[in-house]
Amino acid sequence: MSKIIKTLTIAGSDSSGGAGIQADLKTFEEYGTYGFSALTTIVTMDPDKGWHHNVYPIDAAIVAEQLKTVFAGGPVDAMKTGMLGSVDIVLVAEKAIKDNLQTNVVIDPVMVCKGEDEVLNPESANAIRDLLLPLATVATPNLFEAGVLSGLGKLTSIDEMKEAARLIHGLGTKNVVVKGGKALGGDLAIDVFFDGSEYTVLETAKIEPAYNHGAGCTFAAAITGGLAGGLSVHDAVAKAKDFVSAAIRSGYAFNQYVGPVFHGGYRLER
Ligand SMILES: Nc1ncnc2c1ncn2[C@@H]1O[C@H](COP(=O)(O)OP(=O)(O)O)[C@@H](O)[C@H]1O
Numbered sequence: 681m682s683k684i685i686k687t688l689t690i691a692g693s694d695s696s697g698g699a700g701i702q703a704d705l706k707t708f709e710e711y712g713t714y715g716f717s718a719l720t721t722i723v724t725m726d727p728d729k730g731w732h733h734n735v736y737p738i739d740a741a742i743v744a745e746q747l748k749t750v751f752a753g754g755p756v757d758a759m760k761t762g763m764l765g766s767v768d769i770v771l772v773a774e775k776a777i778k779d780n781l782q783t784n785v786v787i788d789p790v791m792v793c794k795g796e797d798e799v800l801n802p803e804s805a806n807a808i809r810d811l812l813l814p815l816a817t818v819a820t821p822n823l824f825e826a827g828v829l830s831g832l833g834k835l836t837s838i839d840e841m842k843e844a845a846r847l848i849h850g851l852g853t854k855n856v857v858v859k860g861g862k863a864l865g866g867d868l869a870i871d872v873f874f875d876g877s878e879y880t881v882l883e884t885a886k887i888e889p890a891y892n893h894g895a896g897c898t899f900a901a902a903i904t905g906g907l908a909g910g911l912s913v914h915d916a917v918a919k920a921k922d923f924v925s926a927a928i929r930s931g932y933a934f935n936q937y938v939g940p941v942f943h944g945g946y947r948l949e950r
């Protein structure tokens with residue numbers, strides 16, 4: 681049998697299935713890797729309150745115990761972080777990465793859920809910036825998060841995305857992808873990749889309807905799967921863009937509020 685390729689996500693639960701740890705594990709499986717997880721938060725969405733999100737962080741000590749379990753098998757081939765929920769959980773993730781000399785680290789600096797435009801937990805966002813970005817192989821902020829991390833505020837053009845990518849690279853991550861996605865105006869879904877010397881603009885047609893709940897998590901998990909399988913960062917990002925586009929195309933209207941991506945949907949004829 682060929683070598684087992686291991687991937688890990690440290691992220692929150694999205695019971696609606698498109699985002700969070702559910703997105704990550706489904707994507708890891710699609711990439712032919714063996715997925716591990718440490719759950720950080722539980723997110724619920726309330727249909728009686730306009731799909732209001734409630735975020736319930738898990739005790740950081742329990743996150744640490746989960747990571748002890750995962751790393752009992754040694755470092756994984758690549759890992760990602762998603763929603764972390766508290767500064768203490770960010771500290772636990774930082775310690776696990778350092779103690780296990782973990783490489784191929786994808787940091788998705790989740791600060792908001794789609795449709796919301798306020799940072800859920802500013803202290804955690806600052807801790808991700810200060811403690812995790814310096815450990816990252818790739819960081820994948822969306823347009824809003826890139827504006828916050830770079831200090832540039834609202835980003836509205838490719839040039840501004842490039843400037844944000846440069847500033848975020850300066851925070852310590854080796855590579856950065858600023859995701860324009862649906863948030864950037866125009867007909868194209870544009871992401872800017874920066875490796876510290878060159879910019880690559882990745883673009884696809886914007887898919888409508890945009891069933892893109894979970895697209896960010898899926899994109900970062902796909903990069904993780906690619907890195908775990910030995911792709912270069914550039915190739916892992918390019919392949920992830922194709923993977924997430926297919927997942928959005930296969931997405932569906934779950935209810936009146938949300939349309940999640942379908943990670944394995946490309947395999948079905950619909
Ligand atoms: N409607 C869409 N059509 C095509 N690609 C999209 C669409 N919406 C998002 N994407 C892509 O999905 C990925 C995740 O981006 P985005 O949805 O902005 O992230 P997040 O979920 O973190 O807000 C990016 O590659 C982005 O360009």
Ligand SMILES: Cc1ncc(COP(=O)(O)O)c(C=O)c1O
Nearest residue numbers: 692694699700723793894896897
């Ligand atoms: C647990 C969790 N992580 C991350 C996200 C962010 O999702 P997306 O990939 O759509 O940005 C959400 C959004 O609901 C979530 O519930």
